[in-house]
Amino acid sequence: xxxxxxxxxxxxxxxxxxxxxxxxxxxxxxxxxxxxxxxxxxxxxxxxxxxxxxxxxxxxxxxxxxxxxxxxxxxxxxxxxxxxxxxxxxxxxxxxxxxxxxxxxxxxxxxxxxxxxxxxxxxxxxxxxxxxxxxxxxxxxxxxxxxxxxxxxxxxxxxxxxxxxxxxxxxxxxxxxxxxxxxxxxxxxxxxxxxxxxxxxxxxxxxxxxxxxxxxxxxxxxxxxxxxxxxxxxxxxxxxxxxxxxxxxxxxxxxxxxxxxxxxxxxxxxxxxxxxxxxxxxxxxxxxxxxxxxxxxxxxxxxxxxxxxxxxxxxxxxxxxxxxxxxxxxxxxxxxxxxxxxxxxxxxxxxxxxxxxxxxxxxxxxxxxxxxxxxxxxxxxxxxxxxxxxxxxxxxxxxxxxxxxxxxxxxxxxxxxxxxxxxxxxxxxxxxxxxxxxxxxxxxxxxxxxxxxxxxxxxxxxxxxxxxxxxxxxxxxxxxxxxxxxxxxxxxxxxxxxxxxxxxxxxxxxxxxxxxxxxxxxxxxxxxxxxxxxxxxxxxxxxxxxxxxxxxxxxxxxxxxxxxxxxxxxxxxxxxxxxxxxxxxxxxxxxxxxxxxxxxxxxxxxxxxxxxxxxxxxxxxxxxxxx
Amino acid sequence: xxxxxxxxxxxxxxxxxxxxxxxxxxxxxxxxxxxxxxxxxxxxxxxxxxxxxxxxxxxxxxxxxxxxxxxxxxxxxxxxxxxxxxxxxxxxxxxxxxxxxxxxxxxxxxxxxxxxxxxxxxxxxxxxxxxxxxxxxxxxxxxxxxxxxxxxxxxxxxxxxxxxxxxxxxxxxxxxxxxxxxxxxxxxxxxxxxxxxxxxxxxxxxxxxxxxxxxxxxxxxxxxxxxxxxxxxxxxxxxxxxxxxxxxxxxxxxxxxxxxxxx
Numbered sequence: 001x002x003x004x005x006x007x008x009x010x011x012x013x014x015x016x017x018x019x020x021x022x023x024x025x026x027x028x029x030x031x032x033x034x035x036x037x038x039x040x041x042x043x044x045x046x047x048x049x050x051x052x053x054x055x056x057x058x059x060x061x062x063x064x065x066x067x068x069x070x071x072x073x074x075x076x077x078x079x080x081x082x083x084x085x086x087x088x089x090x091x092x093x094x095x096x097x098x099x100x101x102x103x104x105x106x107x108x109x110x111x112x113x114x115x116x117x118x119x120x121x122x123x124x125x126x127x128x129x130x131x132x133x134x135x136x137x138x139x140x141x142x143x144x145x146x147x148x149x150x151x152x153x154x155x156x157x158x159x160x161x162x163x164x165x166x167x168x169x170x171x172x173x174x175x176x177x178x179x180x181x182x183x184x185x186x187x188x189x190x191x192x193x194x195x196x197x198x199x200x201x202x203x204x205x206x207x208x209x210x211x212x213x214x215x216x217x218x219x220x221x222x223x224x225x226x227x228x229x230x231x232x233x234x235x236x237x238x239x240x241x242x243x244x245x246x247x248x249x250x251x252x253x254x255x256x257x258x259x260x261x262x263x264x265x266x267x268x269x270x271x272x273x274x275x276x277x278x279x280x281x282x283x284x285x286x287x288x289x290x291x292x293x294x295x296x297x298x299x300x301x302x303x304x305x306x307x308x309x310x311x312x313x314x315x316x317x318x319x320x321x322x323x324x325x326x327x328x329x330x331x332x333x334x335x336x337x338x339x340x341x342x343x344x345x346x347x348x349x350x351x352x353x354x355x356x357x358x359x360x361x362x363x364x365x366x367x368x369x370x371x372x373x374x375x376x377x378x379x380x381x382x383x384x385x386x387x388x389x390x391x392x393x394x395x396x397x398x399x400x401x402x403x404x405x406x407x408x409x410x411x412x413x414x415x416x417x418x419x420x421x422x423x424x425x426x427x428x429x430x431x432x433x434x435x436x437x438x439x440x441x442x443x444x445x446x447x448x449x450x451x452x453x454x455x456x457x458x459x460x461x462x463x464x465x466x467x468x469x470x471x472x473x474x475x476x477x478x479x480x481x482x483x484x485x486x487x488x489x490x491x492x493x494x495x496x497x498x499x500x501x502x503x504x505x506x507x508x509x510x511x512x513x514x515x516x517x518x519x520x521x522x523x524x525x526x527x528x529x530x531x532x533x534x535x536x537x538x539x540x541x542x543x544x545x546x547x548x549x550x551x552x553x554x555x556x557x558x559x560x561x562x563x564x565x566x567x568x569x570x571x572x573x574x575x576x577x578x579x580x581x582x583x584x585x586x587x588x589x590x591x592x593x594x595x596x597x598x599x600x601x602x603x604x605x606x607x608x609x610x611x612x613x614x615x616x617x618x619x620x621x622x623x624x625x626x627x
Numbered sequence: 628x629x630x631x632x633x634x635x636x637x638x639x640x641x642x643x644x645x646x647x648x649x650x651x652x653x654x655x656x657x658x659x660x661x662x663x664x665x666x667x668x669x670x671x672x673x674x675x676x677x678x679x680x681x682x683x684x685x686x687x688x689x690x691x692x693x694x695x696x697x698x699x700x701x702x703x704x705x706x707x708x709x710x711x712x713x714x715x716x717x718x719x720x721x722x723x724x725x726x727x728x729x730x731x732x733x734x735x736x737x738x739x740x741x742x743x744x745x746x747x748x749x750x751x752x753x754x755x756x757x758x759x760x761x762x763x764x765x766x767x768x769x770x771x772x773x774x775x776x777x778x779x780x781x782x783x784x785x786x787x788x789x790x791x792x793x794x795x796x797x798x799x800x801x802x803x804x805x806x807x808x809x810x811x812x813x814x815x816x817x818x819x820x821x822x823x824x825x826x827x828x829x830x831x832x833x834x835x836x837x838x839x840x841x842x843x844x845x846x847x848x849x850x851x852x853x854x855x856x857x858x859x860x861x862x863x864x865x866x867x868x869x870x871x872x873x874x875x876x877x878x879x880x881x882x883x884x885x886x887x888x889x890x
Contacts, residue, residue, distance in 0.1 A: 293722035295778040298730065299759065471745045478744035478751060479730070479737045479758075486720050486731045493718030496680060497794070498706035498735035507741075553722075 005251040006244050011136035013243020014143035015198055017236045019213075019220035020227070021150070022194035024235050029166050029187040031087075033409050035094040035416075036077065037195055038217030039101035042210060044070035044192070045199035046109050049116060049208055059117070067196045074192025075185050083592045088355055091412050092548050095357075095541055096588035103580025105210045111576065113212075118204035139201045146197065147236055154232075163187060214537075215259060218420055219246075221413050222266035229409075256428055263421035270414045271402050294553045294596055296485055298477045319458045329454035333526050335566045336461035337519045340468050342546040342558035344515030347472075349544075350553030351481065352508040353488040354403060355412050358419030359543045362399075362513045364426065364535035366392045366520025368433060371441040371530060381444045385464075385521045392517020393510045400509025404502050419540040426532035438531030441524045457526045464522060468515055472555060475511070484508055485553075545587050551597025560598045631694055633658040633834050634679070634710075634802055639688030640858075641678060648674040649685070650858035656802070656851075661828050661835040663845045665869075666855035667878055672838040673715060675855075676804050679836075680712055681705050692802070707735050709801035713791045713808060715838075721780040725771050725790050728779055729762035732797040765793045769823075785816045792823065796831070803827060805837035809844050817844055824848045846870070854878065 019037070027033055034040075048066030051057045057065070077097060084090045118135050154160040166173040166183050174180050199213065206212050219242060227238020242262060250258040303311070322328040341363060348354050369388040373379040379387065399418070403411050426433045433439065444451045444460055451460055475481045486494040487504050495501055524530050542565055550561020568586075569579040590597055632655035641649045649671045656662040664672050677683045679690055681702045690697040692708055700708060711732075720728050730737075737758050743751040766772045769789045774782060779790055788808065795803050808824070809817045821844050827833040839845050845852065846866045854862040854869060856878040862869055869875055 295724070296722050296727065297724045297776055297778075298727050299724075300776070474747040475745050478747070478755065479734055479739055480741060480744045482723070482727055482731050483734055485723060486734075489720035489722055490718040492682070492714065493720060494731075495682075495702040496706065496712050496714075496718065497731050498703050498798075499731070500701075500703040 001251065002248075005247045008136060009244035009247030010240055011139050011243070012247065013223070013240040014140050015201055015216065015239075016219045016223040016242055017239025018143050018146065018194055018198040018201075019216055020224040020235045020239050021147070021232065022191040022198070023220060024224055024229060024232065025187055025191045025194070027229060029163055030078075030184055032081065032090050033094070033412070034077070034191075035091060035217075035412075036097035036101060037094075037191075038213030038220075039098050039105070039210075040070065040073055040077065040192060041195035041199035042213045043073060043101055043105055044196040045116070045203050045208060045212075046105055048196070048200060049114065049203070050109075052117070053114075063200060066200060067193050070192040070196035070199075071189040072192075074188045074195070078184060078188040080588070080592075085595065087409070088349075088353070089591050089595065091355060091409075092544065092591045093588055095544065096584045096591060099541065099580050099584030100588070101584075102210050103577040103584060106580070107577035109210075111210060113207035113209040116203035116208040135201075135204060142197065142201065146194065147232075150232065159183075159186065215420075218266075218417065219262050222262050222269075222417070225266055225410070225413060226269050260421055260424045260428065263417040263424075266417045267402070267414055267421075270406055270410055293488070294551065294557075294600070296476075296553070298482055302473070315462055319455055323455055326454045329458050330526075331566070331570070333454065333457045333461045333522075335563050336458075336465045337522050337526070338543075338546060338562040338566050339559045340465055340519035340522070341516050341543055342550065342562040343468055343472055343555060344512040344519070345543055345547050346553065346555070346558040347484070347508050347515070348512040349547050350558070351476070351484045351488060352505055354505060354508065355544075356399075356415040356512070356540075357412050357537070357544060358415035358417070358422070358540050359512075359516055360535045360537065360539035361418045361422035362392045362395055362516040363520040363523070363539070363543075364422050364530075364532075365395050366517030367524035367530050367535070368426065368439070368520075369517070370521030371439045371524045372432065374441055374525075375439065380447070381442070381525060382446055385444075385518060388521035389514045389518040392520065393514035396509040396511075396513020396516075397506060399513070400506035403509060404505060416537065416540075419537045423532040423536050426535070433532065436531065438529055439524075440529050443528070444522075444525045461522060461526070464518065468518075469555065476555075480504075480507075542583070545583060549587055549590050549597055551599030552595070554597070554599040556602075557597050557599030560602070564598065631691075632656055633693055634836065635689075635691040636675070636679070637689040637691070639675075639678060639685045639690065641674060641683055641685040641687075647858045649678070652688070652855070652858070652860050654853045654860065654863070656834055656836050658834055659828060659832055660850040661824065661837065661848050663849035663852040663866075664836060664838045664855065665840070665842075665845060665852060666861075670855040671858040672855055673806060674858075676712065676806055676836075676838060679705075679710065679804060706798060706800070710804065711795035711798055711800035711802075712804035713795050713806055715806040715810065717787055717791050719779045719787060719791055719794070722778065724776050724778060725766065725782070726759070726762050726775045728790055728794050729765055729797045730758055732794040733758045733761060736798055761797060765797045769793045785812055788812065788816075788820075796827070796833075799831075800833065802834045802836065805835060805839070807838055807840065809839055809841040817841060820844065821847050 019041070023034060023037055044066045047069045048062040051062040051065045052059065077094075080097070081090060081093055084093050154164055162173065162178045163183050163186070165176065166178060166180060173183075198216070202212060202216060220239070223239035223242045224235050225238070226242055227234035227236065229235075242265065245265070246258050246261050249261045302308075318332065319329055322332075341359065345356065345359050348356055366388040369391040370381075370384045373384040373387055374381060399415070402414065406414055427435055430436075444457070451457055483494065483499045483504050484507070486497065486499055487501050491501055494504075546561035546565045547558055548561070549564055550559065551557025565583070568582055594601055596603070634656040636652060636654045639649055639652045640647060652671075652675065654662070654664070664675060666672055674683060678685050679697065681697070681700055681704075684698070692710060695708070697705070697708065697710075720731060723731070737754050739751045739754050742748075763772065763775070766775055769792060771786070771789060771793060774786065774790075779787060782790070788811070792808070795805075805824070809820055812820060824835060824837070824844075825848055827835055835848075837845075837848070849866055852862075852864060852866055852869045853860055854872070854875050861878060862872045862875050864872065
């Protein structure tokens with residue numbers, strides 16, 4: 001049994017290694033990390049499938065066709081990413097591509113799973129009691145073959161050596177007469193080919209669908225991190241180790257734990273030894289360019305009192321006008337809840353420059369805490385609302401402490417892992433969470449006052465949102481907010497000013513998690529039903545989009561982003577593909593060309609209008625609105 | 628002198644990967660004086676600064692400030708001791724305004740807790756107003772008042788240098804470490820800077836330790852000069868003594884200038 005588990009673990013692990021190699025290849029030469037990599041492989045596999053299934057080409061032709069397609073796609077992605085100015089912009093841009101590719105595949109091939117033929121259907125080989133299916137053997141030999149090929153290429157060919165030189169110092173490589181652009185294109189093409197090979201090998205075992213690579217990609221990240229992101233042999237060892245270990249867990253402990261194990265291992269490795277088994281520590285993600293942030297002024301005049309009153313009046317009038325339209329009111333509640341999340345996430349991304357791809361997990365913690373506290377403990381709603389903020393805040397504290405050891409890329413991977421693991425944990429822990437069947441939290445109530453319709457929900461959400469906005473505004477205009485932003489702008493400078501970096505970076509996580517937890521609690525009681533699948537990685541990506549689309553480090557930006565991201569899909573009800581393409585497309589355009597988001601665009605337009613009409617005070621008020 | 632020096636570095640050594648950046652260095656900066664630390668590029672001057680600012684931890688030796696062991700402090704605890712600094716490449720908070728930079732300079736002196744900040748309680752507001760008043764005072768002095776609400780990254784280089792200067796001063800430190808304050812300034816700006824540095828000593832009673840390549844500035848400001856080469860102290864004395872010292876002349880003229888190394 002042991003030998004069998006090890007063997008099939010190696011076969012699976014070799015696929016993780018293959019995908020991880022593709023990621024690391026690009027990372028080492030261009031310092032970019034491609035979160036769309038799995039979806040690119042998925043698209044290429046679908047392309048091969050079409051050649052095979054629709055046009056009746058032979059397996060070999062389809063395979064080569066898919067590799068060529070993947071190489072071209074990969075080069076296209078490289079070109080698209082060129083305007084990205086910073087490490088986080090690349091991460092977000094590839095996430096946008098992830099959304100677009102998923103949606104495109106769904107549109108062309110549908111969201112259902114297709115079965116993918118395997119080349120080998122013959123009898124398995126049996127050696128010393130190990131049943132080795134032909135496809136397992138094929139996977140292993142292809143992977144090993146590719147690795148040998150890569151070794152020879154990098155070691156002995158002129159191009160390979162040039163690529164290695166490039167990954168160490170691109171300026172020096174350029175001076176040595178290496179055409180950097182050509183090398184980058186070559187690297188990406190090669191990485192694309194590796195991805196397509198992995199896709200072809202995986203598809204027969206898992207079925208072919210738009211999501212087939214996402215778990216694999218995460219495991220490849222885990223493998224890459226385990227082995228060390230910067231070392232090719234390390235990555236291969238990491239992939240094989242992960243494959244064997246998770247198979248052993250599945251075989252000896254529980255099948256259910258298999259996937260969760262990989263994520264827990266990932267987070268554990270990141271915590272204990274972020275540089276992995278064989279890698280070297282990575283300090284800087286991407287070239288450390290001076291990132292442009294929205295100007296910040298802690299003493300900018302806020303909105304004038306008249307404008308404040310107008311806004312509050314509008315917020316009160318709105319539900320009265322739509323009193324009978326429960327759909328609009330319910331929708332407004334959701335917008336308000338997501339605004340709270342976006343403001344919270346902005347604390348992290350906007351004001352301290354730390355990224356989180358797993359905020360849905362904190363949202364889930366808030367929602368489940370509140371539901372369980374009211375249902376099982378009988379806590380009153382208002383107390384559960386606050387308590388769920390604190391529970392999520394505690395989770396944020398732990399995450400923040402872990403984040404101190406991780407920066408940029410690693411933090412993105414760790415939070416992504418957490419986001420993936422959370423729905424699974426909620427599912428498996430069904431004695432408490434009721435698993436698939438979910439929970440039905442009661443309507444929000446304050447003593448005898450039960451909020452039982454959308455009209456009343458609206459005022460609850462509006463009140464909480466108002467408090468969140470006020471607290472955020474106060475914090476940002478105080479020494480706390482300034483210190484947070486100082487850690488983002490210059491860590492050496494901040495320390496020299498007596499600001500403890502660790503404390504403030506962790507604090508940003510706690511505040512962010514607290515707001516997200518409160519929003520989760522509101523969500524649970526207003527929607528009235530929660531289940532693990534609500535809180536998936538897609539939700540985390542949407543949260544991320546809200547911040548980036550709205551405008552990083554801008555309070556109105558976060559709110560605009562939340563409203564946009566919640567409203568836009570209403571235009572395409574029923575079409576998952578269209579909303580995916582729309583979201584991804586808007587996000588991509590904004591991150592590449594309008595890094596200041598909707599708030600930035602609004603500011604430009606408002607300033608232009610102010611100039612046009614020569615209103616001297618207008619630009620001042622716009623400035624105030626940005627803080 | 629009977630009273631102990633304000634800053635005392637004793638026999639300090641630090642090496643990076645086998646290269647001794649600072650090798651058995653000792654120096655003293657007396658209260659109320661301006662001391663210069665000079666030497667060719669790569670001599671280890673900035674490394675000394677970074678040890679005092681606690682970014683680096685020397686493998687040997689001691690650093691005492693006002694009689695207290697500074698090596699026990701973490702980087703963010705250096706300013707509360709009364710030591711402020713500027714950076715060779717300026718570490719300003721670029722997206723923020725001049726005023727905010729000066730307010731962050733007072734971070735450790737605004738005793739406002741998280742909750743009173745979050746709810747903008749009256750105590751917090753009073754502290755904030757006081758900090759703003761102090762910031763305006765410093766902006767007035769450095770000719771920055773007109774830029775109070777300008778984003779730092781939009782200002783000319785020389786003005787940014789003044790902002791960093793003001794940010795170091797705003798917390799009323801006892802010792803200021805200036806890392807190449809004149810780098811990138813034109814002659815007339817340098818002249819103004821010379822006055823400012825003297826003012827720190829004569830008007831504010833602040834002790835200064837500066838690293839500088841502009842010998843004119845060093846001669847006109849420093850009471851005492853320490854010369855470093857290859858991580859060692861090769862000379863110490865008044866500006867006049869140093870300009871006649873044959874070892875110093877050799878260190879500067881006897882070899883070619885290297886690129887910025889560890890310094």
